[in-house]
Amino acid sequence: MRLPMSNRKRGDDIFGSRRYSLFSLARNAVAGHRNWTPAWRSPEPAEEYDVIVVGGGGHGLATAYYLASLHGVRRIAVLEKSWIGGGNTGRNTTIIRSNYLWDESAAIYEHAMKLWEGLSQELNFNLMFSQRGVLTLAHSEHELREMRRRVEAIRLNGIDSDVLTPDEIRRLVPIMDTSPNLRYPVMGGFIQRRGGTARHDAVAWGYARAADARGVDIIQNCAVTGFRIDQGTVRGVETTRGPIRASKVACVVAGHAGVLAELAGFRLPVTSRPLQALVSEPIKPILDVVIMSNAVHMYVSQSDKGEMVLGAGADSYNSYTQRGSMTVIEGMLAAAVELFPCLSRLSMLRSWGGIVDTCPDASPIISRTPVRNLYFNCGWGTGGFKATPGSGHVFADLVARDEPNAIAAPFSLDRFVGGYLIDEHGAAGVAH
Amino acid sequence: MLLIDCPWCGPRDDAEFHYGGEAHTLRPADPSALSDEEFAEYLFLQQNPRGLHLERWCHSDGCRRWFNMVRDTATNRILEIYPMGELPRSRAGLAAWRDNWRRNSAAELNARNRGG
Numbered sequence: 001m002r003l004p005m006s007n008r009k010r011g012d013d014i015f016g017s018r019r020y021s022l023f024s025l026a027r028n029a030v031a032g033h034r035n036w037t038p039a040w041r042s043p044e045p046a047e048e049y050d051v052i053v054v055g056g057g058g059h060g061l062a063t064a065y066y067l068a069s070l071h072g073v074r075r076i077a078v079l080e081k082s083w084i085g086g087g088n089t090g091r092n093t094t095i096i097r098s099n100y101l102w103d104e105s106a107a108i109y110e111h112a113m114k115l116w117e118g119l120s121q122e123l124n125f126n127l128m129f130s131q132r133g134v135l136t137l138a139h140s141e142h143e144l145r146e147m148r149r150r151v152e153a154i155r156l157n158g159i160d161s162d163v164l165t166p167d168e169i170r171r172l173v174p175i176m177d178t179s180p181n182l183r184y185p186v187m188g189g190f191i192q193r194r195g196g197t198a199r200h201d202a203v204a205w206g207y208a209r210a211a212d213a214r215g216v217d218i219i220q221n222c223a224v225t226g227f228r229i230d231q232g233t234v235r236g237v238e239t240t241r242g243p244i245r246a247s248k249v250a251c252v253v254a255g256h257a258g259v260l261a262e263l264a265g266f267r268l269p270v271t272s273r274p275l276q277a278l279v280s281e282p283i284k285p286i287l288d289v290v291i292m293s294n295a296v297h298m299y300v301s302q303s304d305k306g307e308m309v310l311g312a313g314a315d316s317y318n319s320y321t322q323r324g325s326m327t328v329i330e331g332m333l334a335a336a337v338e339l340f341p342c343l344s345r346l347s348m349l350r351s352w353g354g355i356v357d358t359c360p361d362a363s364p365i366i367s368r369t370p371v372r373n374l375y376f377n378c379g380w381g382t383g384g385f386k387a388t389p390g391s392g393h394v395f396a397d398l399v400a401r402d403e404p405n406a407i408a409a410p411f412s413l414d415r416f417v418g419g420y421l422i423d424e425h426g427a428a429g430v431a432h
Numbered sequence: 433m434l435l436i437d438c439p440w441c442g443p444r445d446d447a448e449f450h451y452g453g454e455a456h457t458l459r460p461a462d463p464s465a466l467s468d469e470e471f472a473e474y475l476f477l478q479q480n481p482r483g484l485h486l487e488r489w490c491h492s493d494g495c496r497r498w499f500n501m502v503r504d505t506a507t508n509r510i511l512e513i514y515p516m517g518e519l520p521r522s523r524a525g526l527a528a529w530r531d532n533w534r535r536n537s538a539a540e541l542n543a544r545n546r547g548g
Binding site: 325 | 433434445446447450451468469472473475476477478480482485487503505506507508533
């Protein structure tokens with residue numbers, strides 16, 4: 001199936017004189033950088049919208065952008081309870097890949113990957129998208145065998161993936177200890193070379209600016225406190241800035257999807273738990289590929305600023321506190337130091353937690369709900385960032401047409417009743 | 433980071449414990465009597481409140497005994513620890529048990545009717 005990826009035509013420039021370019025940079029530099037204008041407005045909420053998107057993270061802003069750019073919806077608001085990109089969009093480890101086992105997952109993550117590849121140009125915003133490759137390690141004979149099987153499945157879906165030998169890994173990542181003396185030696189791995197990283201804040205800002213240029217109202221510091229539901233149909237939302245009417249409401253609130261669903265009178269099969277990450281002090285470039293290990297549980301990349309970005313696991317118990325247990329960090333750092341002995345003297349600058357909504361099958365929910373014209377996009381668990389453009393793209397399509405397209409359909413809520421689960425537990429990346 | 437007061441060993445770091453998920457879930461005695469929706473509700477919906485949560489823990493690296501706990505998921509404050517097979521003693525904990533949708537779920541009604 002082919003979906004319109006973008007309806008942008010040559011010469012169709014929504015940014016006008018506010019377009020970012022080398023010329024605009026030079027012009028503003030000459031003026032002492034005093035003439036830059038805000039990248040998006042801060043409007044007062046109107047009384048009524050065609051679509052209200054609840055949640056101003058990457059997924060929500062992308063949804064609003066595609067609703068405006070591809071589906072011609074005119075009156076759209078994004079309601080964000082604090083500042084845009086301040087939730088999980090600004091808390092993840094920025095890794096992007098599409099090497100998933102099952103066809104349904106491969107379809108949506110590869111859809112996202114193809115959008116990532118042209119997104120900086122489309123949004124006229126440098127997302128610092130870097131396809132540096134994502135290397136997943138195997139530490140046992142069995143894991144390597146399973147990995148070979150997965151690589152074949154991934155390739156059958158037309159997605160790039162290659163199995164690497166320990167020798168090839170040694171040449172690719174000289175700072176990693178690949179000796180056979182480790183407790184869990186590196187027996188091989190597989191790489192998706194089109195995978196990589198992007199600057200997470202820039203994704204929120206880029207989508208916000210492009211959506212705003214198309215007339216979307218981005219309203220920050222506006223928390224949704226309830227829904228107006230009349231005869232099973234949503235009519236609007238109650239917010240901390242007063243009630244707002246809407247024909248359709250689309251909720252994209254990672255970490256709080258369950259809380260919001262309860263306000264609307266139904267329950268979601270999600271569990272909310274803290275997931276932690278941390279960054280080190282910046283150092284000279286030593287690592288130009290993303291490394292993930294499922295068996296010892298750690299993943300690491302180096303940001304353009306030079307910080308080592310390390311991802312830990314999720315806590316086992318549910319919590320909304322945005323802080324996790326120290327044991328989770330200790331376990332991950334022990335694995336990281338074993339694989340990368342040169343990191344042992346590095347100081348960590350910051351650690352933080354985000355709340356991840358995880359479904360029983362570790363796959364997301366993109367769905368209509370028991371309430372008419374109310375839609376939910378949630379349950380991305382520990383890996384939602386990489387899907388941002390694809391998630392927004394198919395969710396906008398669902399909201400606009402009230403009908404899921406071929407990519408979104410397998411992720412509907414009724415899969416839990418019908419039993420057609422998309423079990424991605426441990427099938428990709430690291431297990432949480 | 434939680435400091436959990438094990439009823440037998442005293443306050444210990446949460447690293448010593450294993451989380452056992454939601455407490456007080458009754459398995460339907462006759463699952464085939466439930467509709468697909470009702471069984472999916474039993475199987476896939478877990479309590480996920482922002483507030484008081486009734487849950488099971490095991491002191492797996494200590495005395496290896498199980499117990500129940502009332503914890504506020506918005507603050508991680510532990511309100512109460514109580515034995516398996518019993519209900520919370522605190523007013524707030526008991527209310528959280530009583531007002532839970534599971535008490536009226538098809539799975540739990542089925543379990544209670546069969547169990548007498």
